[in-house]
Amino acid sequence: MIKSPTLSFDASAELLAEALSNNSLSQVARALQPLDVAETLEQLERLNTIDRALAYRTLPKGRALEVFERLDARLQADLVSGLQDAQVAEVFAALSPDDRVALLDELPASVANRLILGLKEKDRALTTMVLGYPQGAVGRFMSPQFVTTHPGTTAGETLARVREQLDDAESVYTIPVTDGSRHLVGVVSLRDVLRAAESDLVSDLMKDPLSAPATLDAEEAARYCADAKVLVLPIVDAENRLVGILTVDDALRILEDAESEDAARAGGSEPLRRPYLATPIRSIVRARVVWLLVLALGATLTVQVMGAFEATLAEQVVLSLFIPLLIGTGGNTGNQAATTITRALALGDVRPRDVVKVVARELRVGAWLGLLLGGLGFAVASIIFTVPLGLVIGLTLLGVCTMAATVGGLMPLLGKALKVDPAVFSNPFISTFVDATGLIIYFLIASAVLGL
Amino acid sequence: MIKSPTLSFDASAELLAEALSNNSLSQVARALQPLDVAETLEQLERLNTIDRALAYRTLPKGRALEVFERLDARLQADLVSGLQDAQVAEVFAALSPDDRVALLDELPASVANRLILGLKEKDRALTTMVLGYPQGAVGRFMSPQFVTTHPGTTAGETLARVREQLDDAESVYTIPVTDGSRHLVGVVSLRDVLRAAESDLVSDLMKDPLSAPATLDAEEAARYCADAKVLVLPIVDAENRLVGILTVDDALRILEDAESEDAARAGGSEPLRRPYLATPIRSIVRARVVWLLVLALGATLTVQVMGAFEATLAEQVVLSLFIPLLIGTGGNTGNQAATTITRALALGDVRPRDVVKVVARELRVGAWLGLLLGGLGFAVASIIFTVPLGLVIGLTLLGVCTMAATVGGLMPLLGKALKVDPAVFSNPFISTFVDATGLIIYFLIASAVLGL
Incomplete structure (x- = not known):
């Protein structure tokens, strides 16, 4: 029997969706019946909370336990509220101590306590032992059940x-x-x-x-x-x-x-705690809106910078044409550096003590990128517009790229040093910072070159 | 003996750097001597190519083999050019067939062929078998050495x-x-x-x-x-x-x-093929510059959009003040959506056939975000500037957020459907697209509301 990861996935999804829309439990059971544990999981993770509970309850008992064991803790917690007490106690007892702790973390304290008290003494001891470690520590994820041996044993x-x-x-x-x-x-x-x-x-x-x-x-x-x-x-x-x-x-x-x-943070939002399709719209909005507000607040800095140079802009409206391009390029350069260093930190390739090395490298990389882009920008803008304007664009690109790469490389290290997740100083955060700084560079160079 | 991952890491790095700067092989050997394989690897991955070859050659023979086996294929290839032919043949023969293939892929064809011919017949057969699968296929990474049994066996x-x-x-x-x-x-x-x-x-x-x-x-x-x-x-x-x-x-x-x-692509650059500190500056520049140029080329679209509305801008310079904020917010909203969907695709939580679901969800999320931010933007801009300007800002935020979330959610799916790495339609790519579209939305709304 050959099993390929995507074999008949679409057909199963179709069948299941139809069965659920018909509210027919027997149809749901038939749609799930040919699937193995991994495939069942994949289908369940795409349903909303109510459909998932419905589908779960049609699973035969042994299969239901296997599936429950491998569900995300958050989805387990969603399910628990839809099950009978006896069923909950049973699946809970079947979990290994580390998985039990992950589920407990997602449940209301009253439910969690009742479940712990329902365990056999040995299981309870193992579970509370794992529970004793702080959240985020590896002690929370370890298994306390293992075989050991001794040096003198054969x-x-x-x-x-x-x-x-x-x-x-x-x-x-x-x-x-x-x-x-x-x-x-x-x-x-x-x-x-x-x-x-x-x-x-x-x-x-x-x-x-x-x-x-x-x-x-x-x-x-x-x-x-x-x-x-x-x-x-x-x-x-x-x-x-x-x-x-x-x-x-x-x-x-x-x-x-x-x-x-890390991926979510790099994109400027809080991570979702359930698979995407199983996350309610309001949770997605919540995961994103706070960061958007913080970033928009930061971006009011750009309004102030622009305001400070309003007279310059009024005199030379042509300057405003290049603003999105210049700050966009700065943002991109900063993002490239920040992403590289965030990943290198996560992999342990770079450590906070390497800050001087990293800054020196990014300064050089940024200067090279600025020379290449700035040279090109100078040539193109000189031909299409004027040589002085070309000079402004070229020099600004050189300045912005150098600054952006350095800031982008530095931010994740700063985050790590401040014990903040380095990914929080994420790409959007850097873009916003670089936007404001880039505008200042632009207007100062323009004032100097064009004598405004 | 307790081994913690970071135990004495800094001290070792210090010692090694000093030994290398003294060009003293015996000092280098002493610096590496107390380290285990994982620690040795970590130190080697932070050195430049020449220092790494130098340090590697001070390792005792058995340890050298173990370390070589676990180095990145790219770093192995760097090392090979610094070793004697006999040493190369020896480490090559000691690799498992899948690791051998990974190294071969990094070596010049002439070196690769010589190494394959130097293998014992059985090893050669296994290696060429793995080599026969296309690059990127799991056949290239599998091990052809395994134990099997049969149903009728006890x-x-x-x-x-x-x-x-x-x-x-x-x-x-x-x-x-x-x-x-x-x-x-x-x-x-x-x-x-x-x-x-x-x-x-x-x-x-x-x-x-x-x-x-x-x-x-x-x-x-x-x-x-x-x-x-x-x-x-x-x-x-x-x-x-x-x-x-x-x-x-x-x-x-x-x-x-x-x-x-994926992380590199999301940041708008090609992935580095060596650990960050071991990558030469020119390789980093190369990994980034192509994308920056492509994105800058795309950003010339924003110059054209701005140019088309130059008269509007000249009449109302105040409009230009909000450009960085508005397109920045659009870019952030687009990035959030793109990052979420790219990750969900990588995890298999979302599939290309879910395109309608995803677009419907992101449209709703975007509209909600737009309402929240737009409402706030309207209030603040009305108080600080004028009510009509507040209306322009509020409506633009609503339009831009809705558009950006939808486009951001759609792009990775489009990439997948076109068989392009979804991460290539990366955050910077989306920012650039959203910048231009956002500007059009802004100027159209401004023209309509302010009657320009």
Whole structure:
């Protein structure tokens, strides 16, 4: 059986939409029936909250659990309000401790407390342990269920331990090695355990462990896990005692969320917390309007700059023709630099301490871009208009590009240093700043060259 | 031993920089000596090409191989030119077939051919097999080295097969199940093999396989692998015969590159192919200048629009004061929409067939944003300037926001439909388009309201 990611996707969507518009539960069930878990998820994520709850309730029980487990926490929370208490308790108990915590964060406190109290004691202890870490810390995303072994244990015994705990452990493919006081002293891969002779000691098989403290920022820990290409990153407390593991699939999810957030911020809006088609219009408006207002407020600076040079403009109306082009080019140059540095920061290619290097590089890049564009602008404007005007345009482009690239490169580093998400000093933010500064450069050069 | 990602990073960078500026190889070796592979990589990626080659050559042999294996293909290619032929052949042979292909793509054809001919026959066959797939296809990134089992094989026999091939196979944690003609019929996890009784048949343990065709776009396949949370995605040919596996760590690398590319495009530049600090200034200029020129060319449209309304502007210079604010707000609104839809497309949350839904949603969002901002703009401009001018500003904001959100939402879908990277219709591109259209809206409304 061949499964391609897009096979029959459109047909299923069509069928499901029709069934929902007919309000026919049996039709909905039939539309979902041939889909696997991933396909079901994809379809559910495109529906509005009510349709989703309706469709979800037609799923057979086992499938429903599997689907619930893999839904976004926010969509899980949406669903919970549409389910019976008994159903909620059941799906909640079936989640792993880290997924349970993600869902709890989205629920009203009263519902959350009731759910926690409904858990079996062992599950409750694991869940509250994960809940104990601050929001955004990797401790919140780790799994407290894992197999460990010890340096003095043999490969054969380790394999037996793994076999015993196959059902509970989140991953058994990388096994943390701890000493008698639960301190992390190494990791051993299941591959190496299988390769070894039964009587080989773990101490001879294990490697130096990578690990991250439970209080570390989740995105940093996930990036570390991804860069190091490990399937499992052991998570330790301040005394280097093993408290959980971060699996690569959880790391992937963290990185995906972080990247969606960065992308949204780079576009000048708050990230949406649900998939686009599942987000109500008013939530989208809310995610965007605050930033638009802040940016518009910033842009009133440009009105003031323009006002200050109103007399110049009245004398030479031709100057106003180039304003959108000049500030647009400045904005573009600034965005290019800001995007590059924001991404380099996220990947760890650049660090805040590199500020001098970055500024020096962007200054040079901006000057080169300004020379190229300014030269061209001078030539074209001199031919079409006049040489003095050509000179104004050319010099302004040189000044604006140099300034914009430098400011664009500096802003994300400034954000990082101020412990603000560097992406908040986003492209629109930089455009607005660069607009006002660019106008000043333009009018000063024009006044000097044209003797206004 | 506790290892935190940033432990002593700065100190190491300092030591290394000093050693390099002293041209002292023994000092360089000492600076790198305490670092693990990941830390060494991080330091190397920050150096220029010559310093990197110098530092690399001080690494002990085993460590050098490990580091080389995990470097970006582009940086590997940079290094190759600085190494002896024998050293190159050695590191090349030590790479896995998919990594070998990535490096070959970066090397001049003559070097590439020599390296392929130098391989052992079996390695050569695997490498040319991967090389046979088109650039960008997942076939290029898959590993052709894997363990398989068959439905009629027992769990015990499968475990024995795994043990035999532990050294060659890229991953043994998810085992594809094939029939007599190599058709993929299922997958079985090593976890289930370990849990089963020795005599259990694979046919009773296996699950329906997810898979992707080898010619599928690598980013789509990687996203599929990540969404499905599988450690291994089997890759098949057109007849559903197993030809390779995509491991989750390779999927992560593909996604990371794709996201860097999207981020760069959203900022209006070509992606850099090396880490920022390792990229020469002229490459950065090259990555940015073409887009800046194209965008500046597009922006000449704004000069023409302004020119067409020059008489209006001359009569009412006050109108020019608001131009940067109005087109800036339009650009911001367009960027917000474009960023959201580009990301939703990348995640598969939105598909090209959703175009009507997206446009309808963005039209409503844009109108709401326009009402909110326009209302505010009307109030403020009426108080500070005049009521008619307030009306012009308010109505223009309403028109511009509605238009910009709709255009911004539509563009990435258009790009996808035209099989252009949706991120190419990037924020700067949209800003430029929205600038010109916004100016027309502004002047038309101004002419109508002020009776010019």
